[in-house]
Amino acid sequence: xxxxxxxxxxxxxxxxxxxxxxxxxxxxxxxxxxxxxxxxxxxxxxxxxxxxxxxxxxxxxxxxxxxxxxxxxxxxxxxxxxxxxxxxxxxxxxxxxxxxxxxxxxxxxxxxxxxxxxxxxxxxxxxxxxxxxxxxxxxxxxxxxxxxxxxxxxxxxxxxxxxxxxxxxxxxxxxxxxxxxxxxxxxxxxxxxxxxxxxxxxxxxxxxxxxxxxxxxxxxxxxxxxxxxxxxxxxxxxxxxxxxxxxxxxxxxxxxxxxxxxxxxxxxxxxxxxxxxxxxxxxxxxxxxxxxxxxxxxxxxxxxxxxxxxxxxxxxxxxxxxxxxxxxxxxxxxxxxxxxxxxxxxxxxxxxxxxxxxxxxxxxxxxxxxxxxxxxxxxxxxxxxxxxxxxxxxxxxxxxxxxxxxxxxxxxxxxxxxxxxxx
RNA sequence: GGAGAAGUGGCCGAGUUGGUUUAAGGCGUCGGUCUCGAAAACUGAUAUAUGGGAAACCGUAUCGAGGGUUCAAAUCCCUCCUUCUCCGCCA
Numbered sequence: 001x002x003x004x005x006x007x008x009x010x011x012x013x014x015x016x017x018x019x020x021x022x023x024x025x026x027x028x029x030x031x032x033x034x035x036x037x038x039x040x041x042x043x044x045x046x047x048x049x050x051x052x053x054x055x056x057x058x059x060x061x062x063x064x065x066x067x068x069x070x071x072x073x074x075x076x077x078x079x080x081x082x083x084x085x086x087x088x089x090x091x092x093x094x095x096x097x098x099x100x101x102x103x104x105x106x107x108x109x110x111x112x113x114x115x116x117x118x119x120x121x122x123x124x125x126x127x128x129x130x131x132x133x134x135x136x137x138x139x140x141x142x143x144x145x146x147x148x149x150x151x152x153x154x155x156x157x158x159x160x161x162x163x164x165x166x167x168x169x170x171x172x173x174x175x176x177x178x179x180x181x182x183x184x185x186x187x188x189x190x191x192x193x194x195x196x197x198x199x200x201x202x203x204x205x206x207x208x209x210x211x212x213x214x215x216x217x218x219x220x221x222x223x224x225x226x227x228x229x230x231x232x233x234x235x236x237x238x239x240x241x242x243x244x245x246x247x248x249x250x251x252x253x254x255x256x257x258x259x260x261x262x263x264x265x266x267x268x269x270x271x272x273x274x275x276x277x278x279x280x281x282x283x284x285x286x287x288x289x290x291x292x293x294x295x296x297x298x299x300x301x302x303x304x305x306x307x308x309x310x311x312x313x314x315x316x317x318x319x320x321x322x323x324x325x326x327x328x329x330x331x332x333x334x335x336x337x338x339x340x341x342x343x344x345x346x347x348x349x350x351x352x353x354x355x356x357x358x359x360x361x362x363x364x365x366x367x368x369x370x371x372x373x374x375x376x377x378x379x380x381x382x383x384x385x386x387x388x389x390x391x392x393x394x395x396x397x398x399x400x401x402x403x404x405x406x407x408x409x410x411x412x413x414x415x416x417x418x419x420x421x422x423x
Numbered sequence: 424g425g426a427g428a429a430g431u432g433g434c435c436g437a438g439u440u441g442g443u444u445u446a447a448g449g450c451g452u453c454g455g456u457c458u459c460g461a462a463a464a465c466u467g468a469u470a471u472a473u474g475g476g477a478a479a480c481c482g483u484a485u486c487g488a489g490g491g492u493u494c495a496a497a498u499c500c501c502u503c504c505u506u507c508u509c510c511g512c513c514a
Contacts, residue, residue, distance in 0.1 A: 041474070045483050052483095055495040059442035068494090076494035373471085 001362045002104055004034060004097070017107040020114050020323040030100050033093055040090045044083060051079045102205070103212055106358040108323045109332040115322030121335075122322070127306060128315030130339045131396060139342035140394035141273035144170065146402055147419050150274070161271070162263060162278045164387070169419045173393070173406070174281065176413030177386050178256050181283040184308050185383055190254035190285060195234035197258060198225040203237040206363040208329035208355075215264045218278075227260035231284040232380045239288060240363040243373055250289040250297060254383060257282065274387040275347065281386035287379045288365065291357065294377035298354040301381045302334045305350045308384060312407045314392050315339040317346050331356045336384065341395040349388045352381030 007014050011027055018025045054076045061068050113122050144150030149170030155163040166174050182192055204210040204226050209217060218227040228234060235255050244251070259282050270276035285304060289297045302318065309316045321333045330353035337346035357375040360366070366373040397405045404419045411417055 038474085041483085045474075048483065051494075055442080055493095058494055062442060073494050080494070 001101055001358060002107065003357075003361065004030075004101060006107075007031070008034065014104075014107065018104070020108060021105055021326075022116060022324050023105065025104060030097065033097050033100070037090065037093045037097060040086055040093060044086045044090060047079060047083045047086065051076060051083065054079070102362070105328045106331045106355065108326060109354070109356075111320075112326065112332050113320060113322045116324045117322070118325055120322035121325060122320040124318040124320050124334070126315070126317045127310060128313065128339075130315045130341065130344075133341065133398075135400045137341040137395060137398060139273060140340075140391035142342075143394045143398050143402065143404060144273075147404065147421055149173070149419060152272075159278075162276065164274055164277055164279075169414070169416065170390075172414050172416070173410070173419070174386065174390060176410045177389050177393075178281060178283060179413050180311075180410055181308055181383060181386070182254060182256060184311065185254040185283070185285060185304060188252075188304055188307075190252040190304075193235060193238070193253050193255045195228075195231055195238075195255055195257065197228050197260070198223075199228055199234050199237070200225060203233055203240070206240055207233045207236050207359055208327075208362065209233060212328055216262050218260045218262055228257060229261045230259050230282060230380075230382075231255040231257035232286060235284065235286040236359060236378055236380065237363060239365045239376075242365060244288065244365070244367040244376065246290065246367050246369055249367060249376065250287050250293065253286045255284050255286070256386075257284065274391040277387065280388075283383050283386060285352075285381050285383040288376050289379065290367070291374070291377045294354050294356060294379060297377075297379055298332060298334070298352060301352045301379055302336070305336055305352055305381050305383045309336065309338060309349070311409045312389070312393070314389070314396055314407075316349065327351075327353065329353075329355050329358050331358065334381075336382075338384075338388065338392045339396060340392060341398070347388070349392065350382035350384040352379070354379050 002014070007027060007030060011031065015025075015027060054072070058068055058072065058076070113120055115121070141150060141152065145152070147169070149166060149168050151165040151167055152163075155165040158165070186192055198220065201210060201224060204217070209226075209229060217229060220226070234257075235253050238253075239251075259280050261278060263276055263278060266276060274280070285301060287297055287301065306316065306318065316336050316338045319335045319337055321335060326333045333351055333353040335348050336350040336352070338349040339345075340347050355378045357377055359378045360375040365376050365378070367376050393407060394404055397407060399405060402421050406414050406417050406419065
């Protein structure tokens with residue numbers, strides 16, 4: 001959520017920011033609502049001052065056992081009605097302001113390239129060389145099904161499309177990737193935390209999934225709970241309505257969770273394999289930081305995410321997203337795109353964002369700065385998506401005979417070096 | 424799922440016949456006096472949000488949350504949430 005003061009002070013800046021996101025937001029409505037609110041508040045306060053004085057007077061007279069002048073109560077009563085009436089109006093106006101404000105996306109950072117879509121993203125660097133194969137590399141779902149470690153037919157019978165079942169060494173590989181990610185990040189000072197997969201509406205609103213992105217969430221209507229689309233939601237919410245000590249910042253968390261997304265509006269896109277499923281595993285990194293350091297903390301976050309790919313020897317490129325591509329709550333986002341040998345493409349495997357105070361304002365997460373309470377900055381990034389890593393390993397480590405070599409750093413977790421066909 | 428109890432400032436804890444409560448008192452924290460220094464003692468300060476003001480300061484709201492009754496609510500009424508205890512069920 002944006003600070004309404006920014007809109008009061010520099011409405012042009014906000015308008016430009018929205019335009020750069022291809023969003024045409026009519027802020028004049030908000031401004032007039034804000035004006036109305038201000039007038040109502042001052043009117044109500046004046047009425048209350050009057051009423052408080054009258055009440056005080058009544059109390060004083062009662063205590064002294066004196067008579068209350070005729071019409072005194074009636075006058076106060078009229079005042080009360082007026083206050084109630086104005087209060088009702090104020091509530092409506094305040095709700096409208098809130099409703100408006102909560103749907104306005106974050107202002108992109110100045111360093112974010114202006115652009116309409118992905119073609120305006122800026123590729124920052126390439127890390128690692130894609131391997132040259134002496135044969136035509138296969139897709140991961142072909143490799144996985146042949147090795148009997150992936151089963152999409154079985155999954156669609158049980159649940160539907162966009163689900164996967166892991167079998168045999170696939171299970172070991174999945175768990176190994178998760179453990180490897182967690183251990184690596186913990187060495188860098190991230191604290192592991194395991195959080196609920198079902199969260200309430202308030203939490204979803206806090207990180208910005210609600211109200212705008214509701215259609216992409218699985219909802220348990222009976223209990224008014226949502227399945228998390230990422231561990232970011234529960235992890236960032238752990239400090240909702242909290243005041244942190246300045247010396248405790250930055251606070252860094254790593255969390256493994258399953259993630260659930262409806263993928264509404266992505267029909268026909270990545271329909272095969274592990275790339276875009278309704279349920280997938282992810283290891284997420286979340287930071288709460290001093291606002292002065294959030295820019296550099298984003299760079300560190302990107303390095304930490306990239307580090308696990310480098311250790312796995314998976315080639316990737318780093319992309320700075322353009323204003324038209326960054327997410328609703330983000331002010332700046334880097335994507336890490338890993339190499340998929342099957343179709344020779346880089347695909348997103350991690351998204352690292354600096355939200356600045358956008359989420360912190362929604363969640364009321366503050367820290368003590370010289371005895372004053374200030375909003376923290378929040379960041380998060382995938383560290384990294386587990387299912388996509390699984391897929392990338394199959395495609396990049398495949399051998400001509402159909403087997404898959406296990407990346408060296410994973411071997412102490414899997415306990416085997418290669419996945420061979422059992423047929 | 425059923426029954427009961429509770430929720431007051433950073434913490435503990437008074438206040439429930441509605442009106443000197445602008446939330447007592449204590450602890451903690453910060454400052455001052457005293458001291459070579461410290462402790463003790465004494466003394467002052469010590470919530471958040473928001474509006475006005477250059478500032479001092481002033482106004483308003485907040486006693487789990489939201490409604491209601493009333494001239495006036497921590498106090499009365501309703502709904503919800505959370506925690507604890509007991510019973511039932513259960514990995």
